[in-house]
Amino acid sequence: MNEAAILAARRELKEISKDEIADALERIIAGPEKKNAVVSEEKKRLVAYHEAGHALVGALMPEYDPVAKISIIPRGQAGGLTFFAPSEERLESGLYSRSYLENQMAVALGGRVAEEVIFGHNNVTTGASNDFMQVSRVARQMVERLVFSKKIGQVAIGGGGGNPFLGQQMSSQKDYSMATADIVDAEVRELVEKAYTRATEIITTHIDILHKLAQLLIEKETEKETVDGEEFMSLFIDGKAELYIS
Amino acid sequence: MNEAAILAARRELKEISKDEIADALERIIAGPEKKNAVVSEEKKRLVAYHEAGHALVGALMPEYDPVAKISIIPRGQAGGLTFFAPSEERLESGLYSRSYLENQMAVALGGRVAEEVIFGHNNVTTGASNDFMQVSRVARQMVERLVFSKKIGQVAIGGGGGNPFLGQQMSSQKDYSMATADIVDAEVRELVEKAYTRATEIITTHIDILHKLAQLLIEKETEKETVDGEEFMSLFIDGKAELYIS
Amino acid sequence: MNEAAILAARRELKEISKDEIADALERIIAGPEKKNAVVSEEKKRLVAYHEAGHALVGALMPEYDPVAKISIIPRGQAGGLTFFAPSEERLESGLYSRSYLENQMAVALGGRVAEEVIFGHNNVTTGASNDFMQVSRVARQMVERLVFSKKIGQVAIGGGGGNPFLGQQMSSQKDYSMATADIVDAEVRELVEKAYTRATEIITTHIDILHKLAQLLIEKETEKETVDGEEFMSLFIDGKAELYIS
Amino acid sequence: MNEAAILAARRELKEISKDEIADALERIIAGPEKKNAVVSEEKKRLVAYHEAGHALVGALMPEYDPVAKISIIPRGQAGGLTFFAPSEERLESGLYSRSYLENQMAVALGGRVAEEVIFGHNNVTTGASNDFMQVSRVARQMVERLVFSKKIGQVAIGGGGGNPFLGQQMSSQKDYSMATADIVDAEVRELVEKAYTRATEIITTHIDILHKLAQLLIEKETEKETVDGEEFMSLFIDGKAELYIS
Amino acid sequence: MNEAAILAARRELKEISKDEIADALERIIAGPEKKNAVVSEEKKRLVAYHEAGHALVGALMPEYDPVAKISIIPRGQAGGLTFFAPSEERLESGLYSRSYLENQMAVALGGRVAEEVIFGHNNVTTGASNDFMQVSRVARQMVERLVFSKKIGQVAIGGGGGNPFLGQQMSSQKDYSMATADIVDAEVRELVEKAYTRATEIITTHIDILHKLAQLLIEKETEKETVDGEEFMSLFIDGKAELYIS
Amino acid sequence: MNEAAILAARRELKEISKDEIADALERIIAGPEKKNAVVSEEKKRLVAYHEAGHALVGALMPEYDPVAKISIIPRGQAGGLTFFAPSEERLESGLYSRSYLENQMAVALGGRVAEEVIFGHNNVTTGASNDFMQVSRVARQMVERLVFSKKIGQVAIGGGGGNPFLGQQMSSQKDYSMATADIVDAEVRELVEKAYTRATEIITTHIDILHKLAQLLIEKETEKETVDGEEFMSLFIDGKAELYIS
Incomplete structure (x- = not known):
């Protein structure tokens, strides 16, 4: 989700409805739906559980953005798509907390976790x-730029901009030592593994909802339809899961 | 097998038969046959066993693509060619499982394994x-990008695209530490060695079929002909091997 | 704060009042105020405490520049802004002492420290x-160029300019060994951690003033106004804090 | 021996005799003979033993290409030249076995070995x-690309071409870790040392033929003539050495 | 002090007096005096002691160049300036001994040492x-190029120019190993620390002259005047310090 | 001594006398004499002993080129010059033995050794x-390219030219591991230290001739004359040193 697109959308927020924005964003991000594409049953199941994994983890993360739409109709390169709707507040602020970024990593890993749980390791x-790639980038930024890591300490790594005292520029290249690089890698790994574990716990605990959602996605796909936020929520109400929606 | 070529082929799938596609792909991939090239007997035997190794391992791997054609008539740079026909389903999905990639590595190593078993280490x-090179690339991608490695953990290494929060690009250069590089190398090595061992087991167990197939390839070559999928399968039926064809 | 801007300001120091300079500098540095921007209450509180953290640490650092203005009205990329007014003497000299740079790092970290103290780790x-990034740059310069580090010793690292004896240029690239790089990183980390600890001590000791200042900033923001140096100082007089203003 | 030149030669193989090809190749590779160059007696002896070393090792290696011509008349940069004639079969196949490459390294080292044996270490x-340089390149390719090394395992190092699954290119730069680099270097060193030992054994065992050949080369040089394959072979028949000519 | 400027000065040495040369050199090196610049009292004291530190260490180093002029009137970027007059002999020879370079490092460090002794660590x-930066460059050249280091041995590191035997160029990049880099860094550090210690000893032993000189510089500055070599020497005569002037 | 200049000289060898060549070479290499340059007595002594050191070590090395001329009249950048006359044989062959290169390193170090012995460490x-720099280059080439090192083994490091089997180029960059780099550095250091020790032994043993030669150079310089090979040899006859002239 490109920041420029978000801002463009934000400026129009008063004139057009939320649904229209979501649609516009979807098209920009994922390309138009390919409703005529032939999709094998095997792939449908795989993509359905993958997207259901993203949605389920997102819905059960405290204070994460609500699910707006889930689709397994292919679009551009993507086999499917789960769309979250950040609150206006969140779009406004441009600020993201440590826990939001940790949740986001877990949501991104939810797809693979669902594959592993349902179809097995091989x-x-x-x-x-x-x-x-997205998870790796977020984790690395958390460690290198946002200084959310205890082991690296309060030292933003890498640089940019000008020095107020010496008038010198530091290159944007990594300028830390090999010992620091080892710590950075370990920290990144720890952040991602923690997110993977959280996603796995959520999915195994609520696997019945995962099955229902995947099933619903496959049924909808037959008629080239998608699952919207309300339909998604009703699965939870049926499933009596505790929900943490921000 | 270039993805663009696969897609081009896919679009025409309804109008032209499977055989025509296979021929077209072959020509694109390996260049036209050089039917007048003088090939020494020594090289014929070597190439015959090499290609037979690829085909044999491919045929005996569970859920791998079926063999469509085996040839030891030189084409472009290649001394010979074994052509597998991915199912329409597989071409459709664009998704490859861990076990498919592991099988593919074993198939690619089948040529060298056959050389080693028949002609000896020297x-x-x-x-x-x-x-x-193909095996090395696949193994490295499995470890670095597809996160199929337990030791590296769920951290895609390397990057690309944009960061949804900071609007920054990470370079596509390797940015992991030397300690991580050592683990990546060890993981790559382990994946390839496992595939080599599997290929060796299959070839030594079914060495009688390897000999028959190599012999058949040499005979066919005399008349500038190749072995197709059906002829190849009949060797198995004669040889009473258990077949795992997807 | 770009040095060129400081010098430009210095040349005009006799003709225009201090306030006008401050305004001019602000506009150059942070862009014009965005008085119509919609800011969520959550973000207002967050930015208010962040800026209050900078100001509070700055005011309580011995011999640091006095606070001229604090604002949580968004400007350009910045959610808020705390503006310090270096004395004419400091602008004149172009010289900065070790303790001034150490104070500056603590002031820069005051924003995050306030976030952590008020809103919690997550x-x-x-x-x-x-x-x-600013803190990281200053700390690295202190170690690499200004030779304020005991462990590295009196060896400026990196180079530039010409050699008076051999007429040769040394590249500006880092030319120290990996062992030295490890020491540099450890030294940088120590400097930043020391500054973080100092900022934390000041903020936890004077947390009542932090609350008052944040509250005042939020109230002022409602009327699109900012807090100036005098208003800021009056909070201290009310709060009976010991002040060290240079 | 440039591959393009070999191929060019191969196409004309039916029209022109082997001798003419050899001459053409020689001229391309080494430049025209410099029959008027003044060569000191000391250098003549040195070059004679150096070239005799190449030829002797080549002749006594099992299945290596036969010697076609030995010359100590300077050509271009080269003080002398030993020319081997690969069989048509070998040129045809474009395939080289592990043992052929190992032999080739021993042949290339034969010159230095003869210098060391005759003139001494200093x-x-x-x-x-x-x-x-040639030996170093061959050994490194054997380890890095041809996967003839047990310690590195079946992992081709470095890459090229496209990935059939992800459509990505890997850079042709070395992308292995420092630990792997150490193993590669050790493997390369072992391959070259083994070849050096083999060359030394052959030359010390057949030192009488080495002396005869060097003597013959010096005599021929006086009349600006060279030693051809048949003359070379007759030294062996006289010397009653066991010959392994492919 | 740019070598070209020295040579230019040398050619005119017979026609113009030493004072005129010194003035010309000063202007080239440091830019014209900024007699109207407003300098705070704090900065005046700091610069006065800094320059006095350079001058004092230079005057008390055996065989170092005599002080020609000391100024704390700002010029270009520099807050002050101490000018040494190398003897004609030294300018002639272009050769510098190990002890001269060691002295020069101590002189360059004299400024910081005086700051530390008078104003304290912070x-x-x-x-x-x-x-x-100057000290770092000189020390590194002593170790890398001038082979004044025992631990590195008589091996100039880095290269340039042509090889008389192979006609090859070596790159000017550092081509030594990481182990060597560690030794180089340790040697550089040792050289600089030794010079720092020597400068500290001289300044603490003769601190009364340092005070007198700094006081004199501040007084002269009021009238926009500088201290010349003779005035400087008279402080020593009064202070009864032992002088080692070459 | 540039190879192109040597070859140019070689072609004219029959028409012009050896002395004329030497003069021509000198002028090309070192620029015309600067007979009007003012040289201090101190520098004269230093350069005289430095050049005498080169000449003495060269004369007493077995099979090294004879001294043709020694001068302490400045030329271009050089304070002095010792010119050796390689035999026609050596120029012809283009081949250099291990011992010749080892001698050459000792000769090049003779200047510094003489400085150290006469004027002392400081x-x-x-x-x-x-x-x-010259010594460093020669030693590094001996280890990396000429494979004169036992520890590195018979592996030329770095590469160039084409690969006869794969048609690939290897980059000319260093491609060895860090462990190999450490060995290379140790080997280079050992070669240079051995040469330094040999030069020191020769100079301390024959220090009386060193004094005589330096004295003669200083006397000749007064009349802007140089010492030629015959005059140099007569010092030895007087000094009754054992001479090893090739």
Whole structure:
């Protein structure tokens, strides 16, 4: 979700409804739906559980953005899509807390976790490759730039901009030592593993909702339809899960 | 097998038969056959066993793509060619499972394994050089991007694209520490060695079929013909091997 | 605060009043105020405490520059702004002492410290990202160029300019060994951690003034007004804090 | 011996005799003979033993290419030249076995070995510098690309071409870890040392033929003539050495 | 002091007096005096002691160049300036001994040492930043190029120019190993620390002259005047210090 | 001594006398004599002993090139010059033995050794800086390219040219591991230290000739004359030193 797109959307917030924005954003992000694409049953199941994993973890994370739409109709490169609707407040502030970023990593890993839980270790797929890149970037930024890591201490690594005293620029290249690089890697790994564990706990605890949601996605796909936030929420009400929606 | 070529082929799937696609792909990938090239008997035997190794391992891997054609008529740079026909389902999905990629590595190593088993340690040749590059790339991607490695954890290494929070790009250069680099190398090595061991087990167990297939390839080559999927399968039926064809 | 801007301001110091300079500088540094921007209450509180943290630490540091203005009206990228007014003497000299740079790091960290103290470990935000970069740069310069570090010794690292004896240039690239890089990183970390600890001590000791200042900032923001140096000082007089103003 | 030149030669193989090809290749590779160059007696002896070393090791290696011509008349940069004639079969196949490459390294080292054996440790010369570069390259390729090394395992190092699954290119730069680099270096060193030992054994065992050949080369040089394959072979028949000619 | 400027000065040495040269050099090196600049009393004291430190250490080093002029009137970037007059002999020879370079490092460090002794550890300033760079460069050259280090041995590190035997160029990049880099850094550090210790000893032993000189500089500055070599020497005669002037 | 200049000289060898060549080479290498330059007595002594050191070590090395001329009249950048006349044979062959390169390193170090022996550790000068660079280059080439090192083994490091089997180029960059780099550095250091020790032994043993030669150089310089090979040799006959002239 490109920040420029978010801001563009924000400026129009008063004139157009939330649904229209969501649609516009979807099209920008994922390309138009490919309703004529032939999708094998095997892939449908795989993508359905993958997207259901993202949605389920997102819905059960405290204070995370609510699910707006889940789709397994292919769009551009993506086999499916789970769309979260950040609150206006969140879009306004431009500030993200440590716990929000930790939740976001767990949500991104929810797809692979669902694959692993449902299809087993040997059958997880290359479909999580973009999720992992996003998680890796967020975790690395948390350690290197946002100084959310205890082991590295309060030292932002890397640099940019000008020095107020010497008028010198520091290069944006990594300028930390090999010992620091080892700590950074360990910290990044720890953050991601913690998020993976949280996603796994949520999915295994609420696996009945995962099955229902995947099933619903496959049924909807037959008619080239998607699951919206309300339909998604009703699964929870039926399933009597405790919900933490911000 | 270039993805663009696969997609191009996919779009025409309804109009032209599977055989025509296979031929077209072959020509794109390996260049036209060089039917007038003079090939020494020694090289014919070597290439025949090398290609037979690929085909045999591929046929005996669970859920791997079926063999469509095996040829030892030189084409472009290649001395021979074994062509697998991915199912429409597989081409559709664009998703590959961990076990599929592991099988693929074993298939790619089947050529060198056959050389080693038949001609001995000192007589293996430079002909497997491209196979090794492909295997190396797949294994490294599995560890670095697809996060199929337990030791590295759920951290995609390397990056790309934009960061949704800070609007910054991370370079696509390797940015992990030397300690992580050592783990990556060890993981890559383990994946490849496992695939090599599996290929060796299959080839030594079914060495009679390997001999029959190599012999058949040499006979066919005399008349500038190749072995197709059906002829290949009949060797198995004769040989009473258990087959795992997806 | 760009040095060129400081010098430009210095040349005009006799003709225009201090307030006008401060305004001019503000506009250059942070862009014009965005008085129409919609800011959520949550963000207002967060930014208010963040800026109050900078101001409080600055005011209670011995011999640091006095606070000229504190604002939580968004300007450009910044959610808020605390403006310190270096004395004419300081602008004149162009010289900064070790203790001034140490104070400056503590002031820059005051924002994040206030977030941590008020909102807790999990709710600190990405808003301190620029503060950390500034701190990191200052600390690294202190170790690498200004030779304020005992462990590295009196060896300026990196180079530039010409050699008076050999007429040779040394590259400006880092040319120290990996062992030295480890020491540099440890020294940088120690400097930053010391500053963080000092900022934390000041903020926890004077947390009542922090609350008052944040409250005042939120009230002023409602009328699109800011807190100036005099108003800020009056909070201290009320709070009976010991003040060390240079 | 440039591959393009070999291929060019191969296409004309039916029209022109082997001798003409050899001459053409020689001229391309080493430049025209410099028959008027003044060569000191000391250098003549040195070059004669150096070239005799190459030829002797080549002739006594099992299945290596036969010697076609030995010359100590300077050509271009080279003080002398030993020319081997790969069989048509070998040129055809484009495949080289592990043992062929190992033999080739021993042949390339034969020149320096002869210098060391005849003139002693302190008098070996810079004349072997190109031989060492060739040997180093072959050994490194054997370890990095051709996967002839047990310690590195079946992992081709470095990469190229495209990935069939992700459509990504890997850079051709070395991307292995420092631990792997140490193993690669050790493996390369072991391969070269083994070849050096083999060359030393052959030359010390057949030192009488080495002396005869060097003597013959010096005599021929006086009349600006060279030693061809048949003359070379006759030395062996006289010397009653066991010959392994492929 | 740029070598080109020295040579230019040398050519005119017979026609113009020493004073005129010194003035010309000063202007080239430091820019014209800024007699109208407003300098705070605090900065005046700091710069006065800093320059007095350079001059005092230089005057008391055996065989070092005599002091020609000391000024605390700002020029260009510099807050002050101490000018040494190398003997004609030294300018002629272009050769510098180990002890001369060691002395020069101590002289360059004299400024910071004086700051530390007079104003204390916490009040040393960024004003020594160029001094440290010069010292660092000289020390590194002594170790890397001039082979004045015992631990590195008689191996000039880095290279340039052509190789008389192989006609090859070596890059000017550092081509030594990490172990060597650690030794280089340790050697550089030792050289600089030794010089720092010597400067500290001289300044603490002769602190009364330091005070007198700083006082004189501040008085002269009021009338926009500087201290010349003779005035400087008279402080020593009064102070009865032992002088070692070359 | 640039190779191109040597070759240019070689082609004219039959028409012009050896003396004329030497003069021409001198002028090309070192620029015309600066007979009007004012040289201090101190520098004269220093340069005289430095050049005498080169000449003495060269004359007493077995099989090294004979001394043709020694001068302490400044030329271009050089304070003095010792010119050796390689035999025609050596120029012809283009081959250099291990012992010749080892001798050459000792000769190049002879200048600094003489400075150290005569003027003491603290008074050695920057004048040996080019000598060290030459020695460093030769030693590194011996280890990396010419494979004169036992510890590195028979592996030329770095590469160039084409690979006869794979048609690939290897970059000319260093491609060895850090462990290998440590060994290379240790080997280079050992070679240079051995040469330094040998030069020191020769100079301390024959210090009377060193004094005589330096004295003669200083006397000749007064009349702007130099010492030629014959005059140099007569010092030895007087001094009854054992001479090893090739």
